[in-house]
Amino acid sequence: MDPKTLRYTKTHEWVAVDGDVATVGVSRFAADLLNDITFVGLPATGKAVSAGKDCGAIETVKSANDLYSPVDGEISAANHEVATNPGLIQEDPYGQGWLFKVKMSPGASLGHLLDAAAYEEHCANEAH
Amino acid sequence: MALHTPLYDWHVAHKGRMVEFGGWQMPVQYAGIVAEHSAVRSAAGLFDISHMARFSIGGPEALALIDHAWTNDAAGMKDTQVRYGLVGNEQGGIVDDILVYRWSYGWTMVVNASNRKAVWDRLQTYAAGKDVQMQDQTESTGMLAVQGPKAVELLAGLFEADVAGLKYYYATATRCRGNQCVVSRTGYTGEDGFEVMLAADKVVELADEFVRRGAVCCGLGARDTLRLEAGMPLYGHELSMDIDPFQAGLGWAVKPAKGEFVGKEPMLAKKGDAARRKRVGLTLEPGRSAREGCGVVMAGKSVGTVTSGAPSPTLGRPIAMAYVDPAHAEVGTKLEVDIRGTTVPATVVALPFYQRPKK
Numbered sequence: 312m313d314p315k316t317l318r319y320t321k322t323h324e325w326v327a328v329d330g331d332v333a334t335v336g337v338s339r340f341a342a343d344l345l346n347d348i349t350f351v352g353l354p355a356t357g358k359a360v361s362a363g364k365d366c367g368a369i370e371t372v373k374s375a376n377d378l379y380s381p382v383d384g385e386i387s388a389a390n391h392e393v394a395t396n397p398g399l400i401q402e403d404p405y406g407q408g409w410l411f412k413v414k415m416s417p418g419a420s421l422g423h424l425l426d427a428a429a430y431e432e433h434c435a436n437e438a439h
Numbered sequence: 440m441a442l443h444t445p446l447y448d449w450h451v452a453h454k455g456r457m458v459e460f461g462g463w464q465m466p467v468q469y470a471g472i473v474a475e476h477s478a479v480r481s482a483a484g485l486f487d488i489s490h491m492a493r494f495s496i497g498g499p500e501a502l503a504l505i506d507h508a509w510t511n512d513a514a515g516m517k518d519t520q521v522r523y524g525l526v527g528n529e530q531g532g533i534v535d536d537i538l539v540y541r542w543s544y545g546w547t548m549v550v551n552a553s554n555r556k557a558v559w560d561r562l563q564t565y566a567a568g569k570d571v572q573m574q575d576q577t578e579s580t581g582m583l584a585v586q587g588p589k590a591v592e593l594l595a596g597l598f599e600a601d602v603a604g605l606k607y608y609y610a611t612a613t614r615c616r617g618n619q620c621v622v623s624r625t626g627y628t629g630e631d632g633f634e635v636m637l638a639a640d641k642v643v644e645l646a647d648e649f650v651r652r653g654a655v656c657c658g659l660g661a662r663d664t665l666r667l668e669a670g671m672p673l674y675g676h677e678l679s680m681d682i683d684p685f686q687a688g689l690g691w692a693v694k695p696a697k698g699e700f701v702g703k704e705p706m707l708a709k710k711g712d713a714a715r716r717k718r719v720g721l722t723l724e725p726g727r728s729a730r731e732g733c734g735v736v737m738a739g740k741s742v743g744t745v746t747s748g749a750p751s752p753t754l755g756r757p758i759a760m761a762y763v764d765p766a767h768a769e770v771g772t773k774l775e776v777d778i779r780g781t782t783v784p785a786t787v788v789a790l791p792f793y794q795r796p797k798k
Contacts (some may be wrong), residue, residue: 346471349750368727372472372750373660375730375779438761 312403314339318381319423319430320363325405326381326424332356333382333413337369340434343406347372348397353389353411354378358388360413367410369400381424384415444489444525445581446640451461451658459697461552467784476664476752478655479628481576483587485646485654486662492555493636494562495579496546498571505539505546507565508701511682512694516541521623524692525684526558531709532680533687534558536672538625540610547621547636549582550705551674580701585654586632588795593652594633597623601632615645627662629669630795656797665757670720670791675748675760677760686762688718688790716743716762721785722791727778728757729785733778735761738788742767745776751792758792759785763786 312334317325323341328332350370354388355439360366360380366380393399400408425433441464450457455466466487478484496505505513511524520541526534535554540547550558555577562595563571564731585593591603600613608622618669620637637645650656663673672678672687683706684693690710695703709715723729729751735743745765752759767774772787 346468347473352727355467370728372664372752375728394687427716 317405318424318426319433320379320381320424321433322377324379324381324410326421327423327430328415328431329344331384331415332414333384333415334409334414335381336404336409337378337400338430338434339404340437342408345369345371345376345400345418348349348400351394351400352378352411354380354386354389354396356386356389358386360384362420365388369397380413382413382415382421383419384413386411387401387414408433442490444487445639446489446646448489449643449646450487455656455658458659460659461490462555463552465490466656469656470659472660472664473752474657475655475657475661479587479630479657479661479752481588483589483593483632483654484587484628484657484658485649485662486584486692487581487642487646487676488584488634489577489581489639490552490644492548492550492552492558492575492577492583492614493581493582494548494550494611495545495557495574495576496548498569498570500569501546501571502793504562504566504569504571505548506697506700507746508562509537509539510693510700510702511539511549511707512697513539513541513546514697518543519609519611521610523608525678525689526554526561527684527700527706528680529702529705530560531673531705532678533678533682533684533703534561534680536674536678537657537690540621540623541720542612543741553675553761560602561701579639580636581639582625582634582636583642583646583649584627584628584630584632584634585649586628586630589653590623590630590632593649593654594622597648605633615641620645627669627671628665629791629793630665652689663747663753666748666749667760668751668753668791668793670760670793672760673747677762682762683715684709684716686715713765715765717768718746718759718790719743719763719767719768720788720790721745721748721759721761721774722788722792723757723759723785724753725756727781727783729759729776729783730762733759733779735763735767735785736775736777736782739773742774753793760790763787
């Protein structure tokens with residue numbers, strides 16, 4: 312995935328939309344802050360999710376971090392590779408480190424998502 | 440505005456991720472918590488602990504002052520001995536846990552950063568009318584810890600005194616390349632190691648030398664996982680004004696036989712109250728970690744609260760410390776921890792979780 316063409320949440324998930332399926336991962340900015348990931352909790356296939364609601368967790372030695380679904384819909388796939396090898400999230404956050412796919416509800420909104428430039432600005436503000 | 444230790448710029452230059460802790464800007468990690476943690480368990484790590492408050496106390500009534508403010512027995516200490524103990528409040532709670540160093544000429548106290556003012560103010564109050572001199576040397580000095588099985592080797596030849604010959608919890612006032620310093624065989628990691636106090640303007644030079652000799656830079660993140668594995672309490676988590684030393688498992692640091700001290704009677708009264716929750720260790724199955732604030736549950740009923748928790752790099756599973764009802768505090772008891780709505784099994788285990796191999 313090319314990070315420039317992706318959309319983002321303020322909670323640092325990226326979203327790639329293909330038809331009615333949204334693929335979700337965490338951004339490089341977030342991955343760099345998630346050193347030493349010890350546990351990845353992914354939502355089960357078939358689980359109903361809604362935009363902005365937590366649906367999983369990434370834990371590091373220091374902290375537990377919720378994962379939020381960027382869109383409304385139903386989980387259609389989860390990347391179990393990252394559950395057994397969490398290092399993939401840091402090595403390749405936009406590729407092999409993807410986390411889950413959501414089959415979006417009809418009419419699911421994407422308007423709240425940030426484009427790459429707006430997301431970059433959001434990160435710059437967070438890093439002060 | 441958070442304070443900077445003498446190593447602030449050094450941490451930034453070494454790519455430390457800086458956070459505020461106890462009123463100071465401190466590195467939480469450099470390369471990563473697990474790598475730093477493992478370096479301390481297998482070789483040697485360097486910690487900036489300059490944020491810890493350092494008080495110098497002298498004068499004819501210094502001993503009386505310390506024995507009044509402190510739960511442990513200062514009068515019974517030998518010169519150059521270091522001892523752990525608590526500063527209590529009038530209700531029998533804990534104001535801080537501190538180290539006291541005894542010298543032929545006076546005393547040094549090492550106090551948690553977040554409790555610098557609380558302890559200082561109490562000492563000032565207790566010192567009224569007494570012939571004592573107190574000096575807060577926190578900002579004129581710095582403090583480094585070198586911890587790990589290679590610490591002795593790493594310090595070889597650096598100090599005029601034979602620091603390798605120091606006994607555990609003893610200190611020496613010595614020199615390092617002509618600069619005055621204090622070296623003690625103490626630490627907060629469960630490993631062998633040393634802590635060094637020296638003038639603020641000499642700290643960078645010594646830190647550079649430790650790194651040149653192979654010490655791995657370690658931040659507060661690794662300090663926390665190391666002390667947790669070692670079963671050591673952290674003020675603000677396992678210790679507070681609402682916790683008494685006995686329920687915290689620190690009764691060994693309270694010496695009622697020495698005479699009067701602040702908090703003595705209420706502490707002893709609480710000791711006799713068998714209903715108080717006790718500090719225990721918990722291990723969980725590999726997976727999500729219990730964190731501070733998670734509820735401890737048995738058969739759907741709340742029986743305690745987690746005060747610290749993290750994945751243990753050494754054990755490869757989550758560990759935690761918690762206060763639980765005495766009926767469920769027995770080693771081997773099967774409990775559950777509520778991790779944000781999901782309950783997972785946990786077992787009460789003996790502390791510490793990790794003990795370094797005996798040589």
